[in-house]
Amino acid sequence: MxxxxxxxxxxxxxxxxxxxxxxxxxxxxxxxxxxxxxxxxxxxxxxxxxxxxxxxxxxxxxxxxxxxxxxxxxxxxxxxxxxxxxxxxxxxxxxxxxxxxxxxxxxxxxxxxxxxxxxxxxxxxxxxxxxxxxxxxxxxxxxxxxxxxxxxxxxxxxxxxxxxxxxxxxxxxxxxxxxxxxxxxxxxxxxxxxxxxxxxxxxxxxxxxxxRPKPAAPPSDDPSSLPEGIAIDANLEIEDASQAYLVRIHRGPSMASEDRYASRILASILGDEGGSRLFWELIDTGRAETATAWPQEFADSGAWFSYLVCEPEKLKSNAKLMEGVMTRTANDGVTTEELEQAKNKAMARCIMQSERPSNRLFSVGSRYLTQQNYVSTDELLERFKSIDEQMIGRVAKEYLLESPTQVIASATSVEA
Incomplete structure (x- = not known):
């Protein structure tokens, strides 16, 4: 033990x-x-x-x-x-x-x-x-x-x-x-x-x-200016790109939020590379090369990423399909079968990762550094087991319905 x-x-x-x-x-x-x-x-x-x-x-x-x-x-x-x-x-x-x-x-x-x-x-x-x-x-x-x-x-x-x-x-x-x-x-x-x-x-x-010496803090940045070498244009023109790349961010749960467990399960249902809703809608049909979504947790903030790669002329229609999948998931929820499958995948992954101390090291160290607490493998498994359809529905409504921030990288000017 x-x-x-x-x-x-x-x-x-x-x-x-x-x-x-x-x-x-x-x-x-x-x-x-x-x-x-x-x-x-x-x-x-x-x-x-x-x-x-x-x-x-x-x-x-x-x-x-x-x-x-x-x-x-x-x-x-x-x-x-x-x-x-x-x-x-x-x-x-x-x-x-x-x-x-x-x-x-x-x-x-x-x-x-x-x-x-x-x-x-x-x-x-x-x-x-x-x-x-x-x-x-x-x-x-x-x-x-x-x-x-x-x-x-x-x-x-x-x-x-x-x-x-x-x-x-x-x-x-x-x-x-x-x-x-x-x-x-x-x-x-x-x-x-x-x-x-x-x-x-x-x-x-x-x-x-x-x-060790304690040097003075460096001068503060000027918040009214952009750092040198940085641009915030939402369109990146890439001369040799043969495909279009769409990256979007919605607000997501932080490392301190209880929503993070349900969000991970929701991400599996919504955007896993195989067998998810986005996979069947966009990848299995041949419309896109990549269509996925996942949450990224930071110490005091979080982001939901969605990522789409396809031919430039299909970007606008595919982006609408992706939005539709996310909106329907938030409005209509998920099925019991989907939820159980995602929970089983998450728990199996958790158990297999826990077999190696090298895998557990990052969870233990990062969490103690940023949150000053500890989540055991058993506790994580219990968190996943406790997730029900209502929790998934609430988290989906909380994070997936807001207008996202997006960037498009392509050789030509395209819209999404």
């Missing part, structure tokens, strides 16, 4: 662990409250840039040492940045817990050398260019910028070409010292965890973290 334990170190670092000694692996990660919404215009893309720099070496390890030692531990390791957090994680055999904690903790005191910074800047610029060349050509970023505004949750995780080119290593060092403080970080662990040993190691390894 899994056991959840927490502890706050003397320096303010929070530790949250879902412990199950039946597991054959241990997953550990640092969850840092540093994401795109925490940046200013001059810092746009800095959280993601900094994530890259964490693998470039420390005072005691070179970049080669960091990568070699991660490989030596034999597990899976990586990092990612989102609008609200940056995460560094790995999964290893339990006997390597101490070595992994030492390595990850050391990585969170990076050298941030100027030569590495200048080299990695080019990697980031290539990543931005590559992403902008791929469908749907930045349409998701654009719709977030229009819906939330170009700052906060609407700020691009990668930043812009302009912000990355003008960025300086001193700005990164200041950002690191402001955001990477122990009280702003959660160490999460799942699986076969030696919790007491973990706490003892962290007390020693992180004792100097509070000594």
């Amino acid at each position: 899994a056991q959840f334990r927490t502890h706050t170190l003397s320096n303010g670092l929070r530790v949250a662990a879902e412990i199950d000694h039946r597991c054959y692996s241990t997953a550990i990660g640092y969850f840092v409250h540093a994401g795109a919404r925490n940046e200013t215009d001059r810092e746009s893309g800095l959280s993601h840039f900094l994530e890259h720099m964490m693998f470039k070496g420390t005072a005691t390890r070179t970049a080669a040492d960091v990568n070699r030692q991660l490989d030596e531990l034999g597990g899976n390791s990586n990092a990612y940045t989102s609008e609200e957090q940056t995460v560094y994680y790995a999964t290893v055999l339990p006997k390597f817990q101490d070595r992994l904690v030492d390595l990850l903790t050391d990585m969170l005191s990076p050298s941030l050398a100027k030569d590495d910074f200048d080299t990695e800047r080019q990697v980031i610029l290539e990543e931005i260019a590559k992403y902008e060349d791929q469908p749907p050509f930045g349409a998701f970023e654009r719709v977030m910028e229009i819906y939330y505004g170009p700052r906060g949750l609407g700020r691009r995780v990668l930043g812009t070409k302009e912000s990355i080119e003008s960025m300086r290593v001193e700005a990164m060092q200041d950002f690191f010292n402001r955001r990477y403080r122990p009280e702003n970080i959660v160490m999460a662990a799942t699986g076969n965890v030696d919790f007491d040993g973990l706490i003892a190691s962290l007390e020693t390894l992180t004792q100097s973290w509070p000594d």
Whole structure:
């Protein structure tokens, strides 16, 4: 039986662990409250840039040492940045817990050398260019910028070409010292965890973290202007695009909302890639290549996305069909058969994901970082079981009937 334990170190670092000694692996990660919404215009893309720099070496390890030692531990390791957090994680055999904690903790005191910074800047610029060349050509970023505004949750995780080119290593060092403080970080662990040993190691390894300098806050942005490199036109003209890409946002439930469980089930009924209402209406009929919908939860906000890909001349009619499916779902509800099927899929997925500590790590760490609470697998299953047709109908009416914010990416001017 899994056991959840927490502890706050003397320096303010929070530790949250879902412990199950039946597991054959241990997953550990640092969850840092540093994401795109925490940046200013001059810092746009800095959280993601900094994530890259964490693998470039420390005072005691070179970049080669960091990568070699991660490989030596034999597990899976990586990092990612989102609008609200940056995460560094790995999964290893339990006997390597101490070595992994030492390595990850050391990585969170990076050298941030100027030569590495200048080299990695080019990697980031290539990543931005590559992403902008791929469908749907930045349409998701654009719709977030229009819906939330170009700052906060609407700020691009990668930043812009302009912000990355003008960025300086001193700005990164200041950002690191402001955001990477122990009280702003959660160490999460799942699986076969030696919790007491973990706490003892962290007390020693992180004792100097509070000594990091505290730079002044950067100048505030001018809310009356757009950040450099940002446009909020709802139409993206892509010269070589052969299809049209429509992205829409409705309001959705946050991570703190009880509506999030019913919304996930509703999304399965409405927009799963196979067997959903949008699938049968638009994909199975050959009208569209992609037609899907899903909720995205943030700490204090949420969004319902819908996404349609089809031939440009079919976009307007297909968009109306998609709207019709969503409106009918909100007005008429769902069938008992649909609901039971979606609940069974959600619970099966939940159970299968819970078998791996590496999967549970992100749920435990992200939730404790943003909400300061814990949802067990059993509790999640009970939440799904309790959902009935009335709950689905209420959530559908709450979120699907408002006029959406939309962006279209295509080679020619089309309407939806």
